[in-house]
Amino acid sequence: MELIKIDYLQIDVAVAKLLTVSKLSINSRQKIGLIGNNGSGKTTLMKILAQEKFPDLFTIKGAVINNCNFAYVPQLLDAGDKSGGQREKLALSRAVAKLKNMPNGLLLLDEPTSNLDITQQQWLIKLISKSKIACLIISHDQNFLNSVCDSVWYVQNKEVHNFSGTYEEFCSFSEDQQKRAETTYEQKEKHLEQLKKSYNQHFNKARTFSRNKKGLSSSDWRSKSMGKQKTANNVIRASKNLASRINKEKGELKKPPVHHAITLKNAITDLSISPKSKALRIEQQPINAYGQKLFNITQEVNLAYGSKVVLTGQNGIGKTVFLKKIKNKQLTGFYNPKLKIGYFNQNIVASQTDKTLLDSLFATSIFDDSSTMQVLGDLHLRQYGEHKISDLSGGQLVCFNLAKILTGQYNLLLLDEPTNFLDIASVNALAEFVTVYPFAMILVSHDQAFIKQLKITKWHIKNSRLITSTAQKKQSKKGNNNELELLKFKLDQLMLDSNASISEIKQVKARIQELQ
Missing domain, CATH: 3.40.50.300 (P-loop containing nucleotide triphosphate hydrolases)
Structure with missing residues (x-):
């Protein structure tokens, strides 16, 4: 069942276009991730779906057909608040509880994991995955998106597009799209070079028709060239057509954006x-x-x-x-x-x-x-x-x-x-x-x-102490040493036991060798 339907929507800020949406819908039980660069209009679109009011600066053309009961959890911006994660978790729990017994429920979530720790994120992933409530989620958390979403809405060139599939599948699709764009650009570049080469050949050939031949007067050269005039006209016409095509294709040729890894040169x-x-x-x-112990540094x-x-x-x-x-x-x-x-x-x-x-x-x-x-x-x-x-x-x-x-x-x-x-x-x-x-x-x-x-x-930081990789290795080594001593003792006992099986003795020996 369609909970939200958009046939056309255009959002302008002042006189500039912010975002355009064409033919998108949200269906029952669907879990959609809404992604795009900051400032691309994702939160504005969500606020429209949540029927929020907008200042006069915004112009909204088109309409949203709403056939759902929704709960909207906006982004909590106060990341410095120590209770930010708990406040976020409480807001999310209330939103889910509100829709639990309502038909056609839709959760609208704006950056729900931004203040959650890993344990709280896992709680939210489990909550959304098990819920039958449809969700539209703005998020930049790739692990979260990959865990809960079955569709992706992505903002590209000020338009919202739909991809039916998981976030991981969307990433593969985006990589393929980028490779195709780069290949197409390279092919168009080669074709443009061929056109330029052909134009130069035609241009140089056309110029030969306008030159006097050595040893001939102008009148004699023109009389001998009358039969070639038609060919000359064709060459000149072809040259002009090629110049026109080159200008057109140069205007249409746009290099796809390519991200280059940063190199950080010439540091002080x-x-x-x-x-x-x-x-x-x-x-x-x-x-x-705050007058209390938080954790210990034990090493x-x-x-x-x-x-x-x-x-x-x-x-x-x-x-x-x-x-x-x-x-x-x-x-x-x-x-x-x-x-x-x-x-x-x-x-x-x-x-x-x-x-x-x-x-x-x-x-x-x-x-x-x-x-x-x-x-x-x-x-x-x-x-x-x-x-x-x-x-x-x-x-x-x-x-x-x-x-x-x-x-x-x-x-x-x-x-x-x-x-x-x-x-x-x-x-x-x-x-x-x-x-x-x-x-x-x-x-x-x-x-x-x-x-x-x-x-x-x-x-x-766990169990009130700081655990570093060095500490973990030391703890692991200590644990291994304890296990090794116990296994050596067990092996001695097995060797003295006439009823002990050969397979059990082999297993203990193998584990001792592994630890050593």
Whole structure:
């Protein structure tokens, strides 16, 4: 059954077109992911479906046929609030409960995972997957999209398109589409070169008809050439036609956008720390805040020069407090004298509001202009380079603050949930940046697809203590040693037991060899 039907919808902001929708519908039990770059109009479209009121700046043409009972959960922007995850979970639970006993239910969710930790995300995935309620979900969380969606609405060239399939299938489709576009462009380029070559041949041939032959007067040459005049006219006509085709095809030839991985050239070298020395060493100690203990560091933690770490754990467990204490050098330990720490969270307010975005960024960037501009492009800020920082929107300001920290004069970056309000393209670009960044980094994230992309060291806060990969290895080794001793004892007992089976003895021996 159709819950929502759109035959045509056009959304304009002031005099500019924002978004066009043609022939889209939402059916019972369908789970749709709505994706697109930030600022492309996704939230505006959802608000129209949720029958929200709009200021006069917006012009909406067309109509939405609504045949459903809906619940709308907007994006909770206050990411710095410690209860953000719980507030989000409560809002989602209430929305599902509201529609549970209503016919034709539709959930409209705008970035529902942005404040949820991994455990809460798994709760939401289970809730939506088991529910019979249809959903339209704006999300940049690729793991979440892949887990719950059976269709994708994607914004491309200011139009919303439908793809019937999972998010993973959509990604394969997009890659194929990109390859086809690149192949088509290359073919058109070759064809254009052939046309140019043919035009030059015709042009040069046409010129020979207008030249006097050596040893002939003009009147004699014209009298001898009368029979060739028809051929000359045909060559000239063909030459003009080719010129017209070349101009037309040049006008239609558009190179498809191609993303190039960032290279980060010419970083300032005086920020470098000797690879033999540590950037940071944190001693065993409790981490306290607000008059209570959050977790313990039970083993010395070292952060080597140039190493990157992702820190995970449930909301409220102390990740942000940990980063802030490192930033303020409040933890007992060693801080390299050359250490310069850059800290990002969602609530940083820009101080240089009188400057343009480009002036502010270039004044502090440690990378060359092309690398700095690519960071801007990856965060969709390039077109706002001449805008004053005070004129940026909230989302643009978050991205500017991130760009300012990423390119700033630091050799240790502390990034607290940097992906929260980035779109999918920017999240993937950030993962590339982290990989090639030349200095140390600790980042907090709940984005599972992003974490998987990074392939860096993982720290985890669990059971009131910080677990590092080193600690995990030590714990595993300790556990293995205990098991090995028990197995050796068991093997001795089996060898003395006349009723013991040969297969059991072999199994114990094999496990001992494995542990050794």
